[in-house]
Amino acid sequence: MRALMRFAVKLYPAAWRARYGGEFEALLEDIGPHWRDVWNVMGGALKMQMMTWSFWKLVPALGVAGAIAMGVASLMIRTEYESSGVMRVTPMKIPEGETPGRATAQHVDAMRSKVLSRASLLTIIAGENLYPRERAKTTLEDTVDQMRRDVQFWPVSEHGGYSAAFELSFRYPDPYKAQRVTRQLISQMVDANILVMMEAKGEHSAQVEVLDPASLPRQAILPNRPVMIVVGLTAGLLLGLAAAGVRRWCRAR
Amino acid sequence: MSDPTLLVLASLADGEKHGYAIMEDVMRFADVRLGPGTLYGAITRLEQRGWIRPVGSDNRRQPYALTAVGRTYLEAQVANLDRVLRTALERLRHA
Numbered sequence: 001m002r003a004l005m006r007f008a009v010k011l012y013p014a015a016w017r018a019r020y021g022g023e024f025e026a027l028l029e030d031i032g033p034h035w036r037d038v039w040n041v042m043g044g045a046l047k048m049q050m051m052t053w054s055f056w057k058l059v060p061a062l063g064v065a066g067a068i069a070m071g072v073a074s075l076m077i078r079t080e081y082e083s084s085g086v087m088r089v090t091p092m093k094i095p096e097g098e099t100p101g102r103a104t105a106q107h108v109d110a111m112r113s114k115v116l117s118r119a120s121l122l123t124i125i126a127g128e129n130l131y132p133r134e135r136a137k138t139t140l141e142d143t144v145d146q147m148r149r150d151v152q153f154w155p156v157s158e159h160g161g162y163s164a165a166f167e168l169s170f171r172y173p174d175p176y177k178a179q180r181v182t183r184q185l186i187s188q189m190v191d192a193n194i195l196v197m198m199e200a201k202g203e204h205s206a207q208v209e210v211l212d213p214a215s216l217p218r219q220a221i222l223p224n225r226p227v228m229i230v231v232g233l234t235a236g237l238l239l240g241l242a243a244a245g246v247r248r249w250c251r252a253r
Numbered sequence: 254m255s256d257p258t259l260l261v262l263a264s265l266a267d268g269e270k271h272g273y274a275i276m277e278d279v280m281r282f283a284d285v286r287l288g289p290g291t292l293y294g295a296i297t298r299l300e301q302r303g304w305i306r307p308v309g310s311d312n313r314r315q316p317y318a319l320t321a322v323g324r325t326y327l328e329a330q331v332a333n334l335d336r337v338l339r340t341a342l343e344r345l346r347h348a
Contacts, residue, residue: 016297024293026313027272037289044290048297 001033008038011045013052051247058247059240066236067229074223081217083182084169085210086156087189092205104164107196107206112153114192115185121147124184128177151185165211175217182214255285257295262304262319262327269308269318272296299323 005028009021017024031037050058089111094103114120121144125131134143150172156165168185172178193208264270264278276287287295296317299305304323308316319327 020293020297022313023272023315024289026315027276027289027292030273030314031276031289040288040290042290044288044294047290047294 001035001038004038005033005041008041008045011042012048016048016052050243051250055244058244059237062240062243063233063236066232066234066239068232069236070228070232071225073232074225074228077223079173079220080171080222081173081175081178081219082169082171082221083175083178083214083217084167084212085182085186085214086165086167086212087186088165088209088211089193090207090209092207093203095200095204098204103204104206107193107204108164108166110196110199111189111192111208114195115188116148116151118144120188124181127184128181130172130177130181171221179214179216186210186214255283257287257291258299258304259327259330260285260287261292261295261299262323262330265305265317265319266324266327269316271310271314271316273314275317 009017009025009028012021012024028037028041053061089104089108091100091104091107094100098106118141122140125135125143125147131143131146134146150170152167152169152171154167154169156167168182168189170178170182170185172181190208190210193206197205260279260283261275263282264275270278272289272292276289276292279285279287296305300307300317302322303320304326305317306320308318310316
């Protein structure tokens with residue numbers, strides 16, 4: 001405890017210790033060491049450092065501290081790779097009274113529901129041994145929900161006619177598994193098209209094409225360390241400016 | 254009232270004291286425990302403003318005393334507080 005208190009005293013600026021160090025140590029001897037006093041002295045040292053640093057030292061120091069903090073935080077975020085493929089669904093037969101655009105959208109939704117069903121995703125999770133940590137800690141339902149969040153469908157662009165092109169992607173810490181799973185999801189979308197047509201009993205049908213097969217991701221999409229560090233640096237600089245303003249206000253009082 | 258600078262000034266109003274004596278005195282009259290970091294933060298600010306000054310000492314325990322400016326500031330603060338307290342007390346009586 002005494003060693004910790006001596007360390008806490010050393011956190012004060014050298015000029016302050018030269019002026020008050022002797023009497024401050026005498027006070028600490030009088031009151032005896034206590035945890036709450038260690039924290040109080042550390043807090044006092046931090047405030048004193050903030051009060052004595054020049055503007056040009058305070059602001060960059062907080063900026064660098066913010067960048068380092070975000071850099072460390074980025075190391076704790078799960079690294080994720082994203083594999084994606086592009087598909088196109090073109091309606092061949094449209095139900096009576098239905099508009100072509102709406103029929104295509106409904107067809108894609110039906111296909112997607114089948115691919116994202118619990119049974120379908122559990123087969124992929126077991127086959128690829130996905131989410132081992134999550135499965136050890138949480139329920140299967142939570143793991144399925146996690147996978148649903150990691151699978152994304154994005155419209156790519158409007159093609160001629162009533163076809164719908166979309167990108168299917170999957171995020172995972174292992175780039176090779178991400179690609180294999182995306183490949184399986186695309187394959188299941190093709191199978192789902194046949195199932196949806198069978199369930200429609202010939203009332204509507206669509207053709208599915210794979211425009212781009214599942215990609216092998218080369219770079220992680222998360223965490224975006226450069227962006228996080230820049231955000232930390234900016235936040236630290238702004239905090240430094242605010243601290244300098246508060247300090248100026250305190251001194252003026 | 255828990256402003257450390259005001260508590261230190263109030264403690265020194267009846268004569269010079271060193272850090273530990275100020276802590277004990279503030280604990281006695283205000284029931285507030287000033288931590289060592291808080292106390293010396295206040296002492297540093299008060300000395301920089303010229304409201305207290307160190308007085309001669311023959312050991313490491315450095316006593317401080319109010320300056321004339323510090324006494325004037327304390328009197329003004331006490332007068333303000335007194336006005337607030339009287340008003341609050343008056344209103345409580347008639348509530």
